[in-house]
Amino acid sequence: MAVTPRGLRLVVLLALVWGSSYPLIKITAFYASPVIISLSRVIVSSIFFLAITRGKMQRGKNELIVGILNVALFMLLLNFGTALSSNPGLASVMIYTQPIFVLVLEKLLGTRLNKMAVIGIVIGFLGVLVSISSSNFGIGEIIALVGGLTWAGGTVFFSRKIPDSDVIKLNAFMSLISIPILIPFTPVDFYFKVSPFSFLMLISLAILAQVVGYTIWFNMVKEMGSVVASSSSLLVPVTSYFMTFIILRDLPTSLEIVGSAITLFGVYLSLSKGKDTF
Numbered sequence: 001m002a003v004t005p006r007g008l009r010l011v012v013l014l015a016l017v018w019g020s021s022y023p024l025i026k027i028t029a030f031y032a033s034p035v036i037i038s039l040s041r042v043i044v045s046s047i048f049f050l051a052i053t054r055g056k057m058q059r060g061k062n063e064l065i066v067g068i069l070n071v072a073l074f075m076l077l078l079n080f081g082t083a084l085s086s087n088p089g090l091a092s093v094m095i096y097t098q099p100i101f102v103l104v105l106e107k108l109l110g111t112r113l114n115k116m117a118v119i120g121i122v123i124g125f126l127g128v129l130v131s132i133s134s135s136n137f138g139i140g141e142i143i144a145l146v147g148g149l150t151w152a153g154g155t156v157f158f159s160r161k162i163p164d165s166d167v168i169k170l171n172a173f174m175s176l177i178s179i180p181i182l183i184p185f186t187p188v189d190f191y192f193k194v195s196p197f198s199f200l201m202l203i204s205l206a207i208l209a210q211v212v213g214y215t216i217w218f219n220m221v222k223e224m225g226s227v228v229a230s231s232s233s234l235l236v237p238v239t240s241y242f243m244t245f246i247i248l249r250d251l252p253t254s255l256e257i258v259g260s261a262i263t264l265f266g267v268y269l270s271l272s273k274g275k276d277t278f
Helices: 004-026 033-053 062-086 090-094 098-106 115-131 139-161 168-183 195-226 226-232 235-248 252-274
Strands: none
Touching: 004 168, 004 195, 004 226, 033 062, 033 098, 033 168, 033 195, 033 252, 062 090, 062 139, 062 168, 090 139, 098 115, 098 139, 098 226, 115 226, 139 195, 139 226, 168 195, 195 226, 235 252
16 A cells, blocks of 8 residues: 555644643643543543444444454553553553564565565664663563554454444444443552543543544554554654653653654655555
8 A cells, every 4th residue: 555645644643643642641640540541531532432423333343353452452551561661661662562563463464565664664663762761671561562562463453354444433332342341450550639620631631542543543554554554653752752842841852852863764764665565
């Protein structure tokens, strides 16, 4: 699949949306525990998507698998990995091993991969690695690494099994089935400071990261294929540095700047020279 102008617009939108969500998660985490944040995201998105579709969902065995991998299980691993990590930045890098896992899975499944797309993804991921300065690796990073694999599996499965899905109806189903999966984990590291601001942050984050972000993401995979779409996701950590400065006034470090430049170059190679061939 070649990269289209619409695909490039989706890439930019996703980078802005998910890049903005990281500083918002940092703010929201002062008021709510990781599982509460995850649960609120799927509850709000369920209400939103079901309202749009008037209660209609795209359901089935394949949709259930995609929902568990991409939403319920992935969000649990993401939040627990970040919470247990000595360095949340390193945990996020482990999550963004997803494009590497997508390459491996697609190759194992017989996909012919464009050489420049592969080189671009590897360079882009190396740039993300350069962006973090900690070398501590523990249980949190291992959990986050499994999250990257889970996300990759869900992406490849979606791309192969239900690529022509109605993204809105699919998201309605995935969000709804994730609620009973997340509820049993609510007591883990539970805290919630009830206030109008905390509810505002939870709802805003759910709409931005879950409703808008996931809608863009699955449209990207439909438009560009799993490999090129996954390489584009590496722009999210880069954008998050910029948005963190805008929202929280935290300046990026020199390593973050250098790493971001490397990542941008890698993604450029993947988008301008790469194709996803099935």
